Amino acid sequence: MKISYNWLKDYISLSESPEEISSALTQTGLEVEGVEHVEKIPGGFEGLVIGEVIECKPHPDADKLQLTKVDVGTGVLLPIVCGAPNVKQGIKVIVATVGTTIYPTSGEPFKIKKAKIRGEVSEGMLCAEDEIGLGTSHAGLLILDTEKPNGTPLIEIFESGSDYVFEIGLTPNRGDATSHLGAARDLKAFFKRPIEPRQSKSLKTEIDRPIEVTVENNEACPRYSGLTIRGLKIEPSPDWLQWRLKAVGLSPINNVVDITNYVMMSLGQPMHAFDADAITGNKITVKTLPAGTKFTTLDEVERKLSDKDLMICNDQSGMCIAGVFGGTQSGVKDSTTSIFLESAHFSADWVRGTAMRHGLSTDASFRFERGSDPEMTLPALQMAAEMILELAGGQVASEVVDIYPQPILPVRIPTTYQNFHRLIGITLPNDQIIEILNLLDIQTETIDDASFTAIVPPYRSEVTREADLVEEVLRIYGFNNIPLEETLSAGYLSSFSEKEPYKLQEDLSTYLAGKGFSEIQTNSLTNPKYYKDLGLGGEPVEILNKSSEDLGYMKTSLLYTALESVRHNINRKAKNLNLFEFGKIYAQKNEKYKEDQLLAFYMSGDSHEESWLEGARKIGFHDLSRVVFSSLQHLKVVGYTTEPTEDPALEYGLAVKLNNKVIGKLGMLKTKISRYFDIKQEVFYAEFLWKDLVKAAKVETSFEEISKYPEVRRDLSLVLDKKVSYNEIKDLAFKSEKKLLNRINVFSVYEGDKLEAGKKSYALSFFIQDKTKTLTDKGIDKVMNGLISTFENEVGAIIRK
Template identity: 60%
Template structure:
């Protein structure tokens, strides 16, 4: 993106050099990749002077050449050979002197040297318009109408002018900065100076065959503004406008089109002018057309429209413009145009992006709409564009300004604490300074307290959506270089606050799981729809509007869809013993809204370890994964969880639900064979899926240390015969509820089902560990506790105690 130094100065007052201003723009987030000098007349006419032809004779050795003597204000006349047919004695001309460099309109610059041409000395060059970059004419030399003395530098006859152009590598999130006013807004906050926004001249309205507008898709066209202008004359733009456009690399076309480009690069609002004579029925309709409809765009290329492409059509429902992307060949402004409809609309960014990518089109308009334009500036753009067109092309406003905006886009409200700023910046900033910077960036602040405030973000800042974005806004104006770094600074350093940053917790648990022999995987958010069709889980999928391939058309509703691809990939390459974990997301549609959930998932399959001469291989089991998950929860400071058998669902053959204080943490179980068969997996896979948000909310990084008790722990074993539907979790829950003071821990060391006990029963052998931290337990206390537990199991679980 190109930004003009001189143009910026029209919006804000500053005295910094182009180089210094480039540094400031880069610091504030608009990275300047280069600065180029732009000259209104290439070369600035250096070495070009006014001369007078004192004599003109036929060249003795060439029929088409003349030998002239020219007075260029020197002590002697200059001999110059000239091939122009119109050169004559007495003319005032422009002469390129020896050693000067001329910059032709077409072609490369070249240096003038003293030479002999067909035997005659030539000390300079009498120039035509195109040879000096002053125009395109090459019919003959330029003949001046001036009384300036001979030898006067040509710079005194022409407005040369120069500028400096910044090439800015604009990041995709900065849609607000795609114009001179947008860039000036950052400078406004940096310099603490108000903007000088040029006000359009007022104009009268003369109702005359106004063009009406109808919008059929308000979701993709939230706002549409425009006006009808009649009686204008299309011609070349004035010199000042052409120079502005050329300075940033645009070629002037005509006064109407040039005005729309001027408004776009001034305010960041794309505009489009339609020849009113081609707007059939004096109606504009914003709608989609039938699939495969032919449409010829401005560059003369015929395209086949998609039924998803939003179009600006006339009353006959013929396409005139691919909305927000590119105009049509047959509706554009030409020299015969005498009336126009001037459009200034706000289009949904997703729709513009889809159309542009579908047809591989990139224009100045789509570049801005894809990044998010300003919905509140459309009418201001119409007023500025109309004012300039009336000034440069004549005519009159033939209608009131049309402005269709049924559901105004609301400003975003973000609650944030000052501590969040200090934490992310790594430095404590004055609260008043934070508020001041945000206000200068047009971000209003309300309900300001000692701890935080509410930020009201203008609609044109589509990239500012969360507290971290507000921190970035403050930091880029405050200055990244103003944040001091300690000598022992490392990449892991951040300001120390008693909060758990999600990425730090993730890093901590990743190290823990790696120590348990697990490998981390990272899989795609997109997945193959055939998985969902054969085994639907997780809710309604989110379909991609513009999928990159037929195999990746939906976002995964469950992490297992893509993780099992990794499992199958490894098994198929003779690596069957796998222990994976993944921090990932699932996506679904729910009540016409999109929902994203973060998970920590586990996948365990194959043997616990490779076979060796000491041990026989053993297959991984549900309990191996359960041990890992529970160990990780304990490591995270999440203890005393509830383990509840889950009902047989769509995903697991069997499993358990893990809860803490009524909050569901996740689920663990053995994946169904029907699901595994989709991937060609023939061995058991155990899977756990933990709610990452719930884990973060309960996570405690502080390790609690306790001294080893002075008094011994006592172990008592019980053998219970119970109905098969009674789980170990039921036994454990009752025990800790009954004996809260002395029961330290339990261990299940045997489970038996067989012909030695009654059918429908199973036997548990459990160790109970009792301890008093302050004294030695007596036999009486131990017997009392154990008798109470046995009585409880007999009454509530129908247990038979095997003594």
């Protein structure tokens, strides 16, 4: 949003420099992202002076050129070659001296240099109005009628005008600051300086030809004000008004439309002028129209309305999308002679919904979405009407319409000084707190030594809580004025949980990146078709104010958007993918909504590129399991178990359980799901409920001395029933030998015709170590015999010799 330094001075006396004002605005919460120096006339007429043609005669070698000698007050006549048809002796003209840069109305600026034209010296240039940016005429020199002495700078005759414009990054909660008055209010509190009152004239109804107004939807339109003016004339705005609008980035259109924009930028109240002759039936109705009704907006786009779009209608059709965009048929045209001037307060929720549905963002919707001031409709209407009568003529043809059935009352917030001191961190004098609030137009009552009640005006719609009042005081007192302790310490951190999910997430992300994985972040919104066709996850949450039908549901599974990303990469020849994602899923049940964060892994393609040493190998289940279980190990999650799962998304896989609760799953994604997203290669997928991993993760670090005694390896080959899993073997081994068995490794698995049906063979390595002494053969044999006995008795294993 752009705010003009000169325009601010209409509302508050400012002697501070633009840089100081920029700093003040930023400190009060209106962050100034940049300050631009703008000029009404580029260059500000620098180097242009008044000159008098003392001598004028034809150029000897050019029929259309004249040789002139010009007095510019230096005592030396300048020779200047000129081709203008109206140049002659005795006229006063505008002279661009050597070294001056001139800025034409169209075209690029250029610098005047001493030159020879057809053999004659020329030390300057006599100027037409378009050559110095004063207008568009190039018929001849701009001849001056002035008594000013020769050599007088042109700026003394023509006001060039310059300004400083602040680019403010306005936050969504500051609807009160969408105008010059709004910014001036904050400066009023910061500098303790009054707002300059605007002088108003009384509006006298000269003819009685009103337009009837009815509001059918008071929820969407709590207040509607308006006025009819007839007999006006549409023409270009005066120069000062056009300059003001251009300075803040608005394009002048005509006097009436420019005035409505001027009032909006001044007071923050969007306005709209209807051609009164287009209001058929001489009646305006504020209402909604049936869903699907077609309406063409000013950008000449035909739109289908929702039954939640508030419309300003005549007795036949809609004329304007309330608070957002006007229509092609009812706007002010060059032929307009009568208008109905609208100044209304529309619901922020209704305007925001409509703007999002239609993908529209206008200066009006920008303000209404943030919350306009319901008390500003009449002052804005008064200001606009006065300006129209002055600049466009006409007569007031009705009394002021003001439909306001349920006035929006100030918010009353009881609070205590103690809470201010607690939240700020220091003790401010009670009277200073009251003073700042009063300077911000927040009145106070029932004041005693401990508490008071703040009365917040309706234009501060975002100030609703005690904490908001504290923020108001702080932004004027100055966040920078809150002192730091002399000795900084982190002792206060002891009250926080030692496991911070975001730190664990950052740590695991770094770990996975080191493993060759790339993180993806996908949209929380997804296509309703995915859920209807695949049905993954819980009952979906549908978006009410959809920006697109393809983004109509909150996603119930991370797979929907992740597989879009996998497909996108594969289609661009990046088929070998190792991806992970921290994402949220959403569901509803019995009108209650649920949100969960998941950690997911996606692997597809080849595990590595082919080379002269070995060929490519497709990613398999164990590539996924390796990275999943190493991630659990990295988080120091222990005590989990795995078991086969029949998850509807997986062809095959494992469920990971902790304390008899399933916390995750991993496996090969069902082919029908991959094919649904037009992915023709296998996709391996895992997901975990992140809060369960955070809860199970260990953040402490322990150390132990490296053993001085060697580790011993012994191998066994077991023939087992196919139904016996490796996990069962591992659990039995550690149950049999709790003290000396360090780890187990499977280095071969065989299933084939050399074994009887229903059997398989595991070749296992057992690593044994005593950390207090060197193992003897007798001790090793005892451990191995114990393991063999356990396997034979518990799972019917046959030990192959």
